[in-house]
Amino acid sequence: MVNAARVPLGLAILLAERLRTDLGVRWWPTVSAVGAFAIGVGDAAASTARRTAGAAAKSGSDLGRRPVSAVAGAGRKVLEQPVVAQAMAPVRRAGSALAGRADATVARGRAVAYAARADALAVLLTESTSALAWVRGDVLPTIIDDLVTDPKVRELALQQAHGALTDAAREARHRSAGADARLEASVHRLFGLFARHEPSS
Amino acid sequence: MNLPHEAYAGLISRLVALAIDIVLITVGAAIAVGLAFGGSQVLLRETPDWVGLVVGVAIGLLPVVYFSASWWIAGQTPGGMTMGIAVRHRNGVPLRFTRSLLRALIGLALAPIWFLGMALVLVDDRRRGLIDVACGTVVVYVGRNGEGG
Numbered sequence: 001m002v003n004a005a006r007v008p009l010g011l012a013i014l015l016a017e018r019l020r021t022d023l024g025v026r027w028w029p030t031v032s033a034v035g036a037f038a039i040g041v042g043d044a045a046a047s048t049a050r051r052t053a054g055a056a057a058k059s060g061s062d063l064g065r066r067p068v069s070a071v072a073g074a075g076r077k078v079l080e081q082p083v084v085a086q087a088m089a090p091v092r093r094a095g096s097a098l099a100g101r102a103d104a105t106v107a108r109g110r111a112v113a114y115a116a117r118a119d120a121l122a123v124l125l126t127e128s129t130s131a132l133a134w135v136r137g138d139v140l141p142t143i144i145d146d147l148v149t150d151p152k153v154r155e156l157a158l159q160q161a162h163g164a165l166t167d168a169a170r171e172a173r174h175r176s177a178g179a180d181a182r183l184e185a186s187v188h189r190l191f192g193l194f195a196r197h198e199p200s201s
Numbered sequence: 202m203n204l205p206h207e208a209y210a211g212l213i214s215r216l217v218a219l220a221i222d223i224v225l226i227t228v229g230a231a232i233a234v235g236l237a238f239g240g241s242q243v244l245l246r247e248t249p250d251w252v253g254l255v256v257g258v259a260i261g262l263l264p265v266v267y268f269s270a271s272w273w274i275a276g277q278t279p280g281g282m283t284m285g286i287a288v289r290h291r292n293g294v295p296l297r298f299t300r301s302l303l304r305a306l307i308g309l310a311l312a313p314i315w316f317l318g319m320a321l322v323l324v325d326d327r328r329r330g331l332i333d334v335a336c337g338t339v340v341v342y343v344g345r346n347g348e349g350g
Contacts, residue, residue: 169283169284169285172217173214173284173285173342176211176213176214176217176284177211177214179211180210180211180213181207183213184212184323184328188324
């Protein structure tokens, strides 16, 4: 299943690979560590944003039934609760541990990059196949019809054929003239006739 | 006409040109026969005897007309054009109609002698065959080294 959101990223990676090949830059990796980290962070952020947006939408639907002031007051009360403070502790620990998880982020970024590249390749293959089918089915017959009925093209084909025949005739003349002289010289040698006409070619 | 020996057409060129002419005449005769008999079948729903007679006469005249008209009008048959050779009067001018017709009649009436007499091309100074000696003609290469046809 192709993830359409990843296709632009995959196309960018394919383009980078092409440039890398064309420019002969062998030392530069297809997806660098920095790039993979950025992609991993971006993917994590996108995932978090999706989850947060989903949760907010759910909470919003519940809070929408109450007045705004009541919501603000409830929020303050919730944050002041010791239970909530305890609940925020893992989040703080996760933030401090984020630096240690850089490798995991890079790995995640690479995985996302390769998946995006595969998605882009699949999309390109599908699109090129359908485009070729369209060209074969609709475009080429029209072009061929136009070429067949175009008097300029016919004239060009006739000129080509005439030129080929002329060349063939010229070659035949050249070879036959040489053969004439050789045959004549052979007959003269065979019968001991005068040898004043040596073959010119 | 004083031309170098190499300016006169040799045996192989002449035989190849003649072979091309024979093929063309044969194809033309076949087409004529097909058109005559097929046309009579379509138009008359039968093939009267006179159609065969007319076709026979036409086919008999076709080679004479072909060669004499070609030599008279262009100095070359289509086979000669292909091989780049032309028939000329021994003094170098193009053939007139009577000489063209005479050459065609003699050559076709005495076709075996025409062919055998071509061996003379191999030893004659101006590469003339027996028919050339008899009709006062020569066969030259044309369209080479600026020489016109």
